[in-house]
Amino acid sequence: MMTAITVPEDLWEGDGEGVITAWLVDDGSEVAQGDLVAEVMVEKAQYEIEAPVSGVLTIAKQEDQVVAKGTPIASLEA
Amino acid sequence: MTTTTATRKLTIARAMAEATAQAMREDPAVFVMGEDVGPLGGVFGNTRGLHDEFGGERVRNTPISETAFIGAAVGAASDGMRPIVELMFVDFFGVCMDAIYNLMAKNTYFSGGRVRVPMVLMTSTGGGYSDAGQHSQCLYATFAHLPGMKVVVPSNAHDAKGLMTAAIRDDNPVVFMYHKALQGMGWLGTEKGATVPVSEEAYSVEIGKAAVAREGRDLTLVSLGAGVHHCLRAAKALEAEGFDAEVVDLRSLVPLDRETVRASVAKTGRLIVVDEDYHSFGVSGEIIASVVEHDHRLKAAPARVAYPDIPIPFAPTMEQWALPNADKIVAAFHQMLRND
Numbered sequence: 001m002m003t004a005i006t007v008p009e010d011l012w013e014g015d016g017e018g019v020i021t022a023w024l025v026d027d028g029s030e031v032a033q034g035d036l037v038a039e040v041m042v043e044k045a046q047y048e049i050e051a052p053v054s055g056v057l058t059i060a061k062q063e064d065q066v067v068a069k070g071t072p073i074a075s076l077e078a
Numbered sequence: 079m080t081t082t083t084a085t086r087k088l089t090i091a092r093a094m095a096e097a098t099a100q101a102m103r104e105d106p107a108v109f110v111m112g113e114d115v116g117p118l119g120g121v122f123g124n125t126r127g128l129h130d131e132f133g134g135e136r137v138r139n140t141p142i143s144e145t146a147f148i149g150a151a152v153g154a155a156s157d158g159m160r161p162i163v164e165l166m167f168v169d170f171f172g173v174c175m176d177a178i179y180n181l182m183a184k185n186t187y188f189s190g191g192r193v194r195v196p197m198v199l200m201t202s203t204g205g206g207y208s209d210a211g212q213h214s215q216c217l218y219a220t221f222a223h224l225p226g227m228k229v230v231v232p233s234n235a236h237d238a239k240g241l242m243t244a245a246i247r248d249d250n251p252v253v254f255m256y257h258k259a260l261q262g263m264g265w266l267g268t269e270k271g272a273t274v275p276v277s278e279e280a281y282s283v284e285i286g287k288a289a290v291a292r293e294g295r296d297l298t299l300v301s302l303g304a305g306v307h308h309c310l311r312a313a314k315a316l317e318a319e320g321f322d323a324e325v326v327d328l329r330s331l332v333p334l335d336r337e338t339v340r341a342s343v344a345k346t347g348r349l350i351v352v353d354e355d356y357h358s359f360g361v362s363g364e365i366i367a368s369v370v371e372h373d374h375r376l377k378a379a380p381a382r383v384a385y386p387d388i389p390i391p392f393a394p395t396m397e398q399w400a401l402p403n404a405d406k407i408v409a410a411f412h413q414m415l416r417n418d
């Protein structure tokens with residue numbers, strides 16, 4: 001089953017955009033639920049994105065790409 | 079698609095925080111002091127999570143008074159503690175150099191070896207994001223020049239964690255200089271190559287050992303910190319022209335691993351040193367001297383790609399003009415071939 005990783009709606013205050021500053025696991029690798037997978041920076045503050053479920057990661061938004069709340073940034077194939 | 083088990087990668091910021099947390103768990107004498115190192119986690123992210131885990135007694139926010147808190151760290155270290163203290167921007171060493179150089183670096187010598195000063199002074203270096211002349215310097219040579227303290231400069235998260243662990247365990251004062259562009263903080267111009275796989279268990283990287291980041295036969299590129307990544311890009315560009323460049327990552331300035339540099343140049347016969355610190359009286363001159371006073375039979379005169387001897391400009395175009403980069407390294411090599 002495919003599960004999208006989206007930027008959580010409550011990750012930061014307000015509706016500003018963020019930038020993916022780092023993917024902390026490689027594309028195509030297997031991650032466990034709750035693993036820290038990416039960092040997003042918004043106005044110099046950094047936020048963490050965790051894997052919502054376990055699965056094989058396919059990255060959709062690369063480092064330096066702009067994201068908003070709700071943006072799908074990757075998917076997990078269980 | 080082939081699936082691999084996740085290899086956990088860390089930014090240098092996270093690697094420094096992890097090494098610090100592991101050291102604090104095993105040794106109650108280790109504590110952290112500095113501006114914004116507490117709940118904020120450091121403006122460069124390298125103390126993130128520490129305040130939550132260890133509390134305000136061991137992760138202490140200080141006022142903007144470097145002379146006082148770095149002086150306090152020297153006293154604590156001399157009395158058996160193992161402080162990790164942060165000078166937020168290396169540029170501000172001027173206000174606390176007496177604590178650093180006349181106390182931290184000399185107390186062991188002045189006491190005839192009876193007083194140890196096992197502290198880590200971590201400090202950010204480097205520019206590239208338009209923070210102007212008082213927030214963008216590297217000043218590697220300024221610290222490496224002064225006897226009595228070790229100086230390390232990691233280029234990636236694996237080395238950052240290992241060097242941080244080694245620095246905390248070392249009974250000498252260690253200056254840990256981390257380049258802002260390698261921290262994994264977006265607004266500082268992040269260098270992706272610095273975010274690499276890092277083991278979860280504690281380990282150390284020996285202070286005083288350089289690493290060969292890329293092997294080659296035709297040319298030796300020597301650098302440190304962010305410069306290593308410029309060298310790796312230059313090496314890739316030169317590969318397309320049919321030249322095979324070796325890249326030496328110094329990792330430590332004091333002690334300086336001259337043997338690894340000399341062995342590389344003995345093999346390639348050509349040397350370019352890349353340094354974001356100022357051109358004159360610096361790391362680049364020291365590396366070249368270390369090679370030529372040992373062996374003058376090179377294929378070409380050594381060259382350096384360093385920061386010009388000017389205050390760092392604020393204007394982005396002017397700053398980018400002044401910074402070392404891969405194109406300048408390739409051009410220096412082409413010039414070297416023309417001079418042959």
